Amino acid sequence: MTQYYCSECHKKYPIEATRWKCNCGSLLSLLPTEHDTSNDSWTNSRSIWRYASSMIGEEYIREFPSVTLGEGQTPLLALDETDGAPYVKVDFMMPTLSFKDRGAAVLVTVAKGLEVKKLIADSSGNAGTAIAAYSARAGIECDVYVSADTSPSKLAQIKAHGATIQSIKGTREDVAAAAQLAVEKEQTFYASHVYNPFFYEGTKTYAYELFEQLGKAPDTVIVPVGNGTLVLGVYKGFTDLLAMKKIQKMPKIVAVQATRCAPLAKAYEDGQPLAEAVINEGTVAEGIAIAAPARSKEILEAVRKTNGTILTIDEEEIVQARTTLAEKGFYVEITSAINYAGYVHYAKTPNEVIVIALCGAGIKTPI
Ligand SMILES: [Zn+2]
Numbered sequence: 001m002t003q004y005y006c007s008e009c010h011k012k013y014p015i016e017a018t019r020w021k022c023n024c025g026s027l028l029s030l031l032p033t034e035h036d037t038s039n040d041s042w043t044n045s046r047s048i049w050r051y052a053s054s055m056i057g058e059e060y061i062r063e064f065p066s067v068t069l070g071e072g073q074t075p076l077l078a079l080d081e082t083d084g085a086p087y088v089k090v091d092f093m094m095p096t097l098s099f100k101d102r103g104a105a106v107l108v109t110v111a112k113g114l115e116v117k118k119l120i121a122d123s124s125g126n127a128g129t130a131i132a133a134y135s136a137r138a139g140i141e142c143d144v145y146v147s148a149d150t151s152p153s154k155l156a157q158i159k160a161h162g163a164t165i166q167s168i169k170g171t172r173e174d175v176a177a178a179a180q181l182a183v184e185k186e187q188t189f190y191a192s193h194v195y196n197p198f199f200y201e202g203t204k205t206y207a208y209e210l211f212e213q214l215g216k217a218p219d220t221v222i223v224p225v226g227n228g229t230l231v232l233g234v235y236k237g238f239t240d241l242l243a244m245k246k247i248q249k250m251p252k253i254v255a256v257q258a259t260r261c262a263p264l265a266k267a268y269e270d271g272q273p274l275a276e277a278v279i280n281e282g283t284v285a286e287g288i289a290i291a292a293p294a295r296s297k298e299i300l301e302a303v304r305k306t307n308g309t310i311l312t313i314d315e316e317e318i319v320q321a322r323t324t325l326a327e328k329g330f331y332v333e334i335t336s337a338i339n340y341a342g343y344v345h346y347a348k349t350p351n352e353v354i355v356i357a358l359c360g361a362g363i364k365t366p367i
Pocket residue numbers: 006007008009010011022023024025026
């Protein structure tokens with residue numbers, strides 16, 4: 001059976017509904033069984049579930065047919081008609097309009113398999129809306145802890161799915177702490193896109209899809225980074241594809257942060273193994289404004305192992321990138337626009353095959 005595993009103290013735990021961290025306080029990973037590794041008997045499903053056989057913990061995701069909303073298999077398109085134009089992965093074409101559906105679908109499927117009746121999530125918005133939608137579909141009661149300044153359109157989406165919103169004044173870290181306190185008090189399932197490693201079994205399908213759409217690995221993937229759900233998913237997915245011998249080289253991961261909240265970029269530049277918490281000075285890229293990313297060690301390792309880099313982008317450039325993308329037909333959430341700004345800054349080489357992530361729909365943050 002698949003188990004949870006602590007990479008700090010090496011303790012193992014069975015997969016149980018109320019387990020969300022190690023007794024030593026560290027975050028958990030999934031310890032694959034022999035069956036889990038390199039199983040590429042993919043199906044014809046037109047969703048992320050095509051790759052169910054390659055997800056770790058296959059025995060915990062059997063409930064997916066009653067949870068799926070058809071997430072995944074999003075388009076990969078050329079950004080425009082210019083020579084050497086990068087590709088864009090249009091992940092805002094998802095059931096709840098963001099890439100977070102990849103992880104949320106898997107996480108709620110696991111919760112249903114564990115017969116969870118109620119779950120708790122915390123989110124700056126997109127993960128919360130995704131968890132709320134899949135919980136509604138799965139018939140699981142859902143509380144979502146959000147920051148008091150979350151955009152009204154995201155809150156409306158969460159409410160529409162019947163989830164209970166717990167609005168917390170304070171930092172993103174205060175919101176997470178309040179959710180974790182409730183999880184402990186109520187002894188229920190913590191549907192955290194940061195703590196629960198099943199989330200990454202969903203986001204790694206992003207890499208599988210890129211591989212199938214291109215017929216090879218891209219050279220470079222440009223993704224936003226806050227808590228690292230996409231960076232880690234991309235890294236895990238391409239690591240699997242290397243193990244399956246479907247690709248020969250690991251693409252570079254170029255991660256992008258807002259200058260006004262960039263703990264990972266600072267740690268990367270300073271050669272540090274962990275990110276130190278910074279003060280969030282406030283950024284329009286609210287979806288990645290994470291001052292103290294809990295999985296910073298894994299994120300930094302992933303970027304370094306791929307010979308990638310972490311870029312920082314100023315506010316005006318994020319706003320400008322949003323306008324530029326919209327003028328090309330792609331109306332993305334302002335946080336997602338940072339990836340295009342990252343591309344503009346990135347020192348590309350001739351013929352480099354680059355993919356830019358378009359993670360969330362513009363309607364989520366209309367201003
Ligand atoms: Zn531990």
